[in-house]
Amino acid sequence: MAAPLLSRANFFSGAADTIKVALVGCGDRGTGAAMQAMLSKQNVKLVAMADAFRDRLDKSYNLLNANDISDWSGSAGNIKDKIDVAEERKFTGFDGYKKAIALADVVILTTPPGFRPIHFEEAIKQNKHVFMEKPVATTPEGVRKVLENAGIAKQKKLNVVVGLQRHYQNSYKELFSRKEMIGDITSAQAWWNNDGVWVKKRQQGQTEMEYQMRNWYYFVWLCGDHICEQHIHNMDVINWFKGGYPVKAQGMGGRQVRKGKEHGEIFDHHYVEYTYADGSILNSQCRHIPGTMSKVDELLIGTKGKIQCGAANIVDSKGKVLYQYDTEKENNPYQTEHDELFAAIAKGEYKFADAENGANSTMTAILGRMATYSGQAVEWDKAMAVTMNLHPDTYTWDTVPKTVPGTDGYYAIATPGLTKYA
Numbered sequence: 222m223a224a225p226l227l228s229r230a231n232f233f234s235g236a237a238d239t240i241k242v243a244l245v246g247c248g249d250r251g252t253g254a255a256m257q258a259m260l261s262k263q264n265v266k267l268v269a270m271a272d273a274f275r276d277r278l279d280k281s282y283n284l285l286n287a288n289d290i291s292d293w294s295g296s297a298g299n300i301k302d303k304i305d306v307a308e309e310r311k312f313t314g315f316d317g318y319k320k321a322i323a324l325a326d327v328v329i330l331t332t333p334p335g336f337r338p339i340h341f342e343e344a345i346k347q348n349k350h351v352f353m354e355k356p357v358a359t360t361p362e363g364v365r366k367v368l369e370n371a372g373i374a375k376q377k378k379l380n381v382v383v384g385l386q387r388h389y390q391n392s393y394k395e396l397f398s399r400k401e402m403i404g405d406i407t408s409a410q411a412w413w414n415n416d417g418v419w420v421k422k423r424q425q426g427q428t429e430m431e432y433q434m435r436n437w438y439y440f441v442w443l444c445g446d447h448i449c450e451q452h453i454h455n456m457d458v459i460n461w462f463k464g465g466y467p468v469k470a471q472g473m474g475g476r477q478v479r480k481g482k483e484h485g486e487i488f489d490h491h492y493v494e495y496t497y498a499d500g501s502i503l504n505s506q507c508r509h510i511p512g513t514m515s516k517v518d519e520l521l522i523g524t525k526g527k528i529q530c531g532a533a534n535i536v537d538s539k540g541k542v543l544y545q546y547d548t549e550k551e552n553n554p555y556q557t558e559h560d561e562l563f564a565a566i567a568k569g570e571y572k573f574a575d576a577e578n579g580a581n582s583t584m585t586a587i588l589g590r591m592a593t594y595s596g597q598a599v600e601w602d603k604a605m606a607v608t609m610n611l612h613p614d615t616y617t618w619d620t621v622p623k624t625v626p627g628t629d630g631y632y633a634i635a636t637p638g639l640t641k642y643a
């Protein structure tokens with residue numbers, strides 16, 4: 222069924238209609254998200270795929286088409302009958318996304334976050350429902366573009382789900398519904414501490430653009446640094462429970478073990494103190510250093526007790542458990558977000574408008590990065606107005622990115638006290 226130009230409400234008239242899906246960014250998460258969309262119990266088909274690189278697209282296509290997806294997905298069986306991506310509907314390079322989006326009713330946007338604002342804008346322009354991964358940008362101008370298009374998506378009644386999946390996780394929802402039990406939230410803590418992620422070595426013959434696209438985690442324009450790429454999940458939980466976003470941040474960070482040429486320009490640790498409008502504080506820490514304590518969690522402290530998200534419970538100020546979530550009832554939130562999105566679309570319902578929160582939680586992480594890179598206290602309003610201009614003016618394999626290594630092969634690293642946040 223072809224997508225109409227404007228109104229989406231009541232568009233899908235019944236189960237007989239096939240909901241066409243396009244995947245933009247066929248990497249690890251994109252492949253998983255496409256599978257979850259296909260497992261959503263609606264009449265769904267993957268009809269188009271786009272990736273910057275043909276080898277990534279092929280790998281994803283082969284995984285989705287496997288006789289047994291349990292080998293890689295944890296889900297039994299196969300979804301072959303829902304994968305209908307003929308050769309002419311496979312697109313590569315930087316412009317493929319436009320063509321893939323045109324063929325679908327729903328688009329899955331799972332490239333590195335630097336491209337999300339551009340892809341989201343195009344999806345909304347083409348009147349498509351969207352599932353997009355977090356973070357939704359890497360710079361304030363990217364956040365502003367997503368906010369603008371979040372407003373247009375609302376006007377057009379296009380469903381938008383953002384992969385901040387704790388919002389779709391039963392334990393978090395149960396804790397949220399009981400948050401009054403801890404009184405006023407006066408402070409919070411958030412952690413994403415672990416060993417870190419993959420590194421892609423430079424290959425002979427690669428242009429600088431291709432190298433950065435392959436090794437995207439280590440470049441701020443593509444990734445946003447790990448405070449943005451991963452730790453956003455934890456800060457987003459605090460924003461959600463607080464019902465707002467910080468007004469300022471100050472912090473410290475650096476790189477202790479990420480010292481190689483292949484580590485681009487990002488830090489390996491950040492510690493940020495965020496202040497909300499009511500004066501309450503979020504202490505946030507994220508670290509990517511092998512061999513150190515691992516902890517990915519959130520804690521909210523109120524006048525009458527604490528919400529311990531990882532333990533899925535609420536305790537009083539002396540530690541007595543007031544509420545314990547039954548973890549037997551936990552769901553797979555990655556699947557739930559697709560189940561709910563596609564059920565709404567199949568019924569012609571307008572139900573999801575996650576983009577605005579996704580943009581503001583992304584901005585929370587960017588605010589923290591601006592504070593740790595500069596060593597200055599940074600206010601939300603001023604940060605939101607900043608123009609960073611980190612992205613290249615055009616996207617081709619021969620385009621020289623704005624960040625390039627020095628003659629020694631190393632990239633410039635932010636130095637607190639010297640680096641300006643704006």
Ligand SMILES: NC(=O)c1ccc[n+]([C@@H]2O[C@H](COP(=O)([O-])OP(=O)(O)OC[C@H]3O[C@@H](n4cnc5c(N)ncnc54)[C@H](O)[C@@H]3O)[C@@H](O)[C@H]2O)c1
Pocket residue numbers: 245246247248249250251271272273274277278314315318331332333334336354355356384385386434450451
């Ligand atoms: N919600 C979660 O828990 C969760 C988990 C993992 C990843 N993610 C998010 O998913 C996104 C992707 O992460 P990943 O681990 O799949 O990375 P990945 O490197 O495995 O996949 C990204 C893919 O996008 C492609 N790509 C890059 N630029 C593109 C462009 N301009 N057009 C088309 N394709 C392009 C790459 O070639 C690659 O195949 C990130 O934003 C990440 O934060 C979210």
